[in-house]
Amino acid sequence: MTSVLTSVPSHPARATTLIPFSLWTAHGLEASVLAKAELPNLRAWVTQAQRVDVQVDAVQEPLLATLSPPHERAWAQTIGWSAGDGVLPWAARAAAEHGLAAANASQGGWAFITLCNWHVSNGQVTLGDPTHLQLDEATDATLFNAMHSFFAEDGIALHPYKPGQWLAQSPLLADLPTASLDRVIGRNIDPWLVGSHVTADLLSPAAKLLRRLQNEMQMLLYTHPVNDTRSLTVNSFWVHGTGALPSDANKPVQQEPAVIQTLRQSALQQDLIGWLQAWQHVDAHVIAPLLARVAAGEPQRLVLCGEHEFHVYDSTKPSLWQRLRIHFAPTSLDTVLAVAPLKD
Numbered sequence: 049m050t051s052v053l054t055s056v057p058s059h060p061a062r063a064t065t066l067i068p069f070s071l072w073t074a075h076g077l078e079a080s081v082l083a084k085a086e087l088p089n090l091r092a093w094v095t096q097a098q099r100v101d102v103q104v105d106a107v108q109e110p111l112l113a114t115l116s117p118p119h120e121r122a123w124a125q126t127i128g129w130s131a132g133d134g135v136l137p138w139a140a141r142a143a144a145e146h147g148l149a150a151a152n153a154s155q156g157g158w159a160f161i162t163l164c165n166w167h168v169s170n171g172q173v174t175l176g177d178p179t180h181l182q183l184d185e186a187t188d189a190t191l192f193n194a195m196h197s198f199f200a201e202d203g204i205a206l207h208p209y210k211p212g213q214w215l216a217q218s219p220l221l222a223d224l225p226t227a228s229l230d231r232v233i234g235r236n237i238d239p240w241l242v243g244s245h246v247t248a249d250l251l252s253p254a255a256k257l258l259r260r261l262q263n264e265m266q267m268l269l270y271t272h273p274v275n276d277t278r279s280l281t282v283n284s285f286w287v288h289g290t291g292a293l294p295s296d297a298n299k300p301v302q303q304e305p306a307v308i309q310t311l312r313q314s315a316l317q318q319d320l321i322g323w324l325q326a327w328q329h330v331d332a333h334v335i336a337p338l339l340a341r342v343a344a345g346e347p348q349r350l351v352l353c354g355e356h357e358f359h360v361y362d363s364t365k366p367s368l369w370q371r372l373r374i375h376f377a378p379t380s381l382d383t384v385l386a387v388a389p390l391k392d
Contacts, residue, residue, distance in 0.1 A: 063347075064348075066123055066126065067311065067334070068312060069119070069311040069315035069354070070330075070353055071352050080382065082386045083382035085385065087328065089339055090381065091381065093361070103118070111240075114231075115240075118353045118358040120228055132225065134226050136291055139160045139291070142209065157292050158217055158291070160287070161214045162229060174235060174237065175229075177234070191282065192208060202218075202257050221290045221292075224242065225242075226288045234317070241259065305351070308330060338350065342363045
């Protein structure tokens with residue numbers, strides 16, 4: 049399953065604000081709720097901006113979505129990456145920022161290893177949000193010490209990164225497609241396990257190795273004392289952010305976007321009311337300053353991202369017609385925020 053990124057029209061002096069989970073996949077009457085959203089600054093923005101690009105995921109069997117969600121693809125495009133689906137090298141970038149990649153340039157493949165809870169119910173395994181584990185540094189260190197040797201035996205070097213998440217280093221990870229955490233949280237893991245987009249006989253050596261490691265770590269964690277007093281156990285890990293930095297990674301990025309994660313939690317929980325409340329915060333603290341910068345003559349770009357698509361808006365000088373429309377016919381926000389589910 050490959051999906052090569054294409055370029056979004058760019059402006060060298062245009063600052064970009066990217067908001068993951070800012071489009072809602074609307075079902076039933078949800079669009080009518082969105083139409084009445086009290087987001088005055090967003091209404092003002094869309095009446096004086098031009099939508100310059102829309103990119104929608106292509107449905108590819110057996111998955112019904114891309115491995116890399118739209119906000120990750122939009123982010124990658126903004127900083128000038130061109131990479132296949134599921135191999136956007138977020139972990140390699142983190143390693144470079146921590147001084148790891150430069151010292152180990154020959155081992156260009158990296159991944160995040162995120163500790164998590166796999167919840168089993170009615171024969172289905174669901175990935176819980178790893179933030180709910182609330183792992184502290186001591187617990188993280190205990191688990192790292194228990195697990196890193198198993199990875200090392202398979203040629204994967206682990207490096208501490210932050211509590212509950214480590215950096216893994218191996219050439220096997222350079223071109224191994226993996227599903228983003230944001231794709232899988234709250235969902236059945238089966239379609240998203242590494243290599244699940246191919247038949248078993250076509251699994252790559254790297255995919256087979258990581259599946260075996262997941263099984264081994266599940267057995268180790270099942271009886272590990274760290275879980276004895278935990279209400280939510282650490283019972284597996286998720287591998288994601290795989291890839292290698294492009295050869296020109298050391299050159300300055302086009303422009304690093306401001307990435308606003310305020311809507312993530314309520315969107316992953318499918319909490320429409322909580323999501324709208326979070327949007328009100330974004331409207332006041334992100335969109336209002338965006339409008340102020342436009343008024344000061346600074347060109348701006350806003351990227352709104354949903355589950356299966358993202359929309360790119362560039363600021364423009366409002367015409368007389370646009371100014372009249374703002375006053376007499378406010379924008380119905382369902383036309384901005386609501387997107388239809390993908391069709392098979």
